[in-house]
Amino acid sequence: MSNLKEVFANKKAFIPFVVADDPDIETTVANVLTLAQNGADIVELGIPFSDPVADGPVIQKADLRAFKADVNTNVVFEIVEKIRQKSSVPIVFLTYLNIPFKYGYDKFCQRCQELDISGLVIPDAPIEEQCELKPYAEKYGVDLIPLIAPTSADRIEKIAQSATGFIYVVSSLGVTGVRDELAIQQLSETIERIKKVTDVPAAIGFGIHSSEQAGKLATIADGIIIGSAVVQIVADGGDVQKNLGEYALSIKDAISVKA
Amino acid sequence: MKEMQKEAKDVSHYGEFGGQYIPETLMNELKNVANAYNKYKDDPDFLKELHDLLNNYANRPSLLYYADKMTKDLGGAKIYLKREDLNHTGAHKINNVIGQALIAKRMGKTRLIAETGAGQHGVATATIAALFGMKCEIFMGKVDTDRQKLNVYRMQLLGAKVHPITSGSMVLKDAVNAALQNWASRIDDTFYVLGSAVGPYPFPEMVHDFQSVISKESKAQILEAEGRLPDAVVACVGGGSNAIGSFAEYIDDKDVELIGCEAAGKGVDTDQTAATIERGSVGIFHGMKSLFLQNDDGQIDQVYSISAGLDYPGVGPEHARLAELKRAKYVGITDDEAVNAFEYIAKTEGIIAAIESCHALAYVMKLAPTMSKDKIIICTVSGRGDKDVASIAKYRGVDIDE
Numbered sequence A: 001m002s003n004l005k006e007v008f009a010n011k012k013a014f015i016p017f018v019v020a021d022d023p024d025i026e027t028t029v030a031n032v033l034t035l036a037q038n039g040a041d042i043v044e045l046g047i048p049f050s051d052p053v054a055d056g057p058v059i060q061k062a063d064l065r066a067f068k069a070d071v072n073t074n075v076v077f078e079i080v081e082k083i084r085q086k087s088s089v090p091i092v093f094l095t096y097l098n099i100p101f102k103y104g105y106d107k108f109c110q111r112c113q114e115l116d117i118s119g120l121v122i123p124d125a126p127i128e129e130q131c132e133l134k135p136y137a138e139k140y141g142v143d144l145i146p147l148i149a150p151t152s153a154d155r156i157e158k159i160a161q162s163a164t165g166f167i168y169v170v171s172s173l174g175v176t177g178v179r180d181e182l183a184i185q186q187l188s189e190t191i192e193r194i195k196k197v198t199d200v201p202a203a204i205g206f207g208i209h210s211s212e213q214a215g216k217l218a219t220i221a222d223g224i225i226i227g228s229a230v231v232q233i234v235a236d237g238g239d240v241q242k243n244l245g246e247y248a249l250s251i252k253d254a255i256s257v258k259a
Numbered sequence B: 001m002k003e004m005q006k007e008a009k010d011v012s013h014y015g016e017f018g019g020q021y022i023p024e025t026l027m028n029e030l031k032n033v034a035n036a037y038n039k040y041k042d043d044p045d046f047l048k049e050l051h052d053l054l055n056n057y058a059n060r061p062s063l064l065y066y067a068d069k070m071t072k073d074l075g076g077a078k079i080y081l082k083r084e085d086l087n088h089t090g091a092h093k094i095n096n097v098i099g100q101a102l103i104a105k106r107m108g109k110t111r112l113i114a115e116t117g118a119g120q121h122g123v124a125t126a127t128i129a130a131l132f133g134m135k136c137e138i139f140m141g142k143v144d145t146d147r148q149k150l151n152v153y154r155m156q157l158l159g160a161k162v163h164p165i166t167s168g169s170m171v172l173k174d175a176v177n178a179a180l181q182n183w184a185s186r187i188d189d190t191f192y193v194l195g196s197a198v199g200p201y202p203f204p205e206m207v208h209d210f211q212s213v214i215s216k217e218s219k220a221q222i223l224e225a226e227g228r229l230p231d232a233v234v235a236c237v238g239g240g241s242n243a244i245g246s247f248a249e250y251i252d253d254k255d256v257e258l259i260g261c262e263a264a265g266k267g268v269d270t271d272q273t274a275a276t277i278e279r280g281s282v283g284i285f286h287g288m289k290s291l292f293l294q295n296d297d298g299q300i301d302q303v304y305s306i307s308a309g310l311d312y313p314g315v316g317p318e319h320a321r322l323a324e325l326k327r328a329k330y331v332g333i334t335d336d337e338a339v340n341a342f343e344y345i346a347k348t349e350g351i352i353a354a355i356e357s358c359h360a361l362a363y364v365m366k367l368a369p370t371m372s373k374d375k376i377i378i379c380t381v382s383g384r385g386d387k388d389v390a391s392i393a394k395y396r397g398v399d400i401d402e
Helices: A024-035 A057-068 A075-086 A098-103 A105-114 A134-139 A153-161 A180-197 A211-218 A228-236 A240-256 B001-008 B024-040 B044-056 B068-074 B093-106 B120-132 B142-147 B149-157 B172-185 B203-211 B213-226 B239-249 B317-324 B335-349 B355-370 B384-397
Strands: A011-021 A041-044 A091-094 A115-123 A143-145 A165-172 A203-207 A222-228 B017-021 B064-066 B078-083 B111-116 B133-143 B161-165 B191-192 B230-237 B257-265 B281-285 B288-291 B330-334 B375-379
Touching: A011 A228, A011 A240, A024 A057, A024 A075, A024 A228, A024 B375, A041 A057, A057 A228, A057 B142, A075 A228, A091 A203, A098 A105, A098 B281, A105 A115, A105 A134, A105 A153, A105 A240, A134 A143, A143 B044, A153 A180, A153 A222, A153 B024, A153 B239, A153 B317, A165 A180, A180 A203, A211 A222, A211 A240, A211 B191, A222 B161, A222 B191, A222 B230, A228 A240, B017 B281, B017 B317, B024 B172, B024 B191, B044 B093, B064 B213, B068 B078, B068 B335, B068 B355, B078 B213, B078 B257, B093 B111, B093 B120, B093 B191, B111 B120, B111 B172, B111 B375, B120 B149, B133 B172, B133 B317, B142 B149, B142 B161, B149 B161, B149 B384, B161 B317, B172 B191, B191 B335, B203 B213, B203 B317, B213 B239, B213 B375, B230 B239, B230 B355, B239 B257, B239 B317, B239 B375, B257 B335, B257 B355, B288 B317, B317 B335, B330 B335, B335 B355, B355 B384
Parallel strands: A011 A041, A011 A222, A041 A091, A091 A115, A115 A143, A165 A203, A203 A222, B078 B375, B111 B133, B111 B191, B133 B161, B230 B257, B230 B375, B257 B330
Antiparallel strands: B017 B288, B064 B078, B281 B288
């Protein structure tokens, strides 16, 4: 088990997401360091996959930029090595199961431990399909961060009970026709059910852009995950470090007031 | 023996292959589909409705046709063709669509979505949606909407909306990605009619069961015609739906050789191929552990075949298992061989067969002469080839005005 749970102690965690090697190694290293210096409590680093079925168009485009830079699994580890020379910010990987599977679960989790990667978020590995990876994750102290979706229903308790690190609660924000208030009410109920069975922190992600949304959601969750909005800042170019820093500070500020 | 025990315990796997590697968002819905399928698959009312539609709407049973001229010309084994091309909508795809759509109806769904490569599965889904009065949206790679324009218009005529997919390599795999995403965002009213023997459980099992009508019929028909089982059953394999249906009833008949023909594209040893079983390695994608064409990092390859229906980087988990157990053999057929077979079967038997099916016919052309005249081959003609005429003409450098 990693130290992820401690990150959430006495504060609301801000968890931004960037795609590794988007658009190159140096920029990714700089982006992660900037986020860490401006309020990010955990950084979620995406290892690109050719067919990211759980990701939206903004992240798909970032994956393509990374592939253009010839990203591969070892390049991503190299990026983390460079980050680790300057920062000990907690990092979790987001990727698809075929990436660690092909690398070899044992070797992959061992590299994670060596580089102080705290956890893995793997959208296509529901709890039923984690049994092959789990022994290696446990051996090397890497948490498998489970996802809970708006459709999880009776699965919520089962998933929460076996969770370590933190739980990624997928919001229905951004889904056509779902109003924010409705989404927040549903999320609130989901988190209440999680809290009844575990003290593992629950962070909300998906569809969060503005500091207002982040602030509202921070009243019901232990942390806020922001993906596309951060990746879009990288995509927009210009003074990316300045823009990322300001954005991170604004989110951190919005969620901290509520703490 | 160990594997057998695992299989007995776990219906969602074929040895190590199969499973449900799918985002959490879809897990409960997959369970609902599996529950509904298991509830209805032996239900007399369901089976009555299924068989009524298969026989009275889809034109089953399909013929088992003795290809006399082809047999004599090749000079070896007797060749029988299982004529799935004569089904309503022109391919085997309708068998599975009727089954899955009946499950969807019983689950109270009002909207069907599907991926399609060559367009045959999309046409079949659009057809049944029209018949059942359901909404229908089809996801098809942009490369495929361009090379299968006729089928795109057929789907539109049937009232379906066709989405050309421009992500990734813009072929079948990308259409599956898009269909999965669409399903995840709208499970309330939507049923994903998966057309190939791929994806998470229970799809490979449903496709196996609904397509096994092919071999149930062919077995009875060959016993009637010849008084014995065939020596070989040959079918083309992309994801593997017509092949699994053609093999299903013979899997326990160890003397019947089962041969799946993959699309080798420009050649099995080139990078322009879709020969998954010969060239692929174990991986996890599209909800299943199976064999995939992929690089050392686990990135899925962009594959190639002249056939839009076989242009897929993976294969169904049951085929991966049959290959591992060496119960079935899988061979690669190149574009050239398939196009030659397309022309050969047209001139010899007067049948314009789908370019997908011509991969199986091309192998029969090689196999039959090596077997003695008392041997029997059954080859599944999975679909008709009207849709391919324009692209074959183009392949031959003939300019025809569409």
